[in-house]
Amino acid sequence: MMDQSQRAPLIDSEVGMSDHCTACLLGGAIGDALGSAAEFMSHAQILDRFGPVGITDYAEACGGKGKITDDTQMTLFTAEGLLRGQMHHYRKHSWTHARQRWLELQEVIETVASDLWTCQEWHSYMEDDGLWERYPGY
8 A cells, every 4th residue: 555655746846826727727618618519418419429439529519619618708707706806805706796797798708709719719819819908897
């Protein structure tokens, strides 16, 4: 039996918490984009459409391949709200306000980014074009 000193660390000490959080959010977005084509399917329907191996690549869903859903959008807005809450000493309802902004922006986002919802394009768009700064409340 292995003792504690022989176990690999769960978190790489060379990688910062910010990188771990970013990887977690990106992994969730990728999983969302992969699974969006089967989101409301039964196991039998998934097998029928994708075969016994299941989903192995992005499939047509939400108007394209590799598009994230509202699940990823709400996750990102909730994470942003939690960060704002921490920055402001856990201001009450920070995550609620972030989700309200998500709801208010749905029409704007659909107009501005209707063709930019692949994981790669979403990440680039958010990072390079400063999407967060474009809307009221920021």
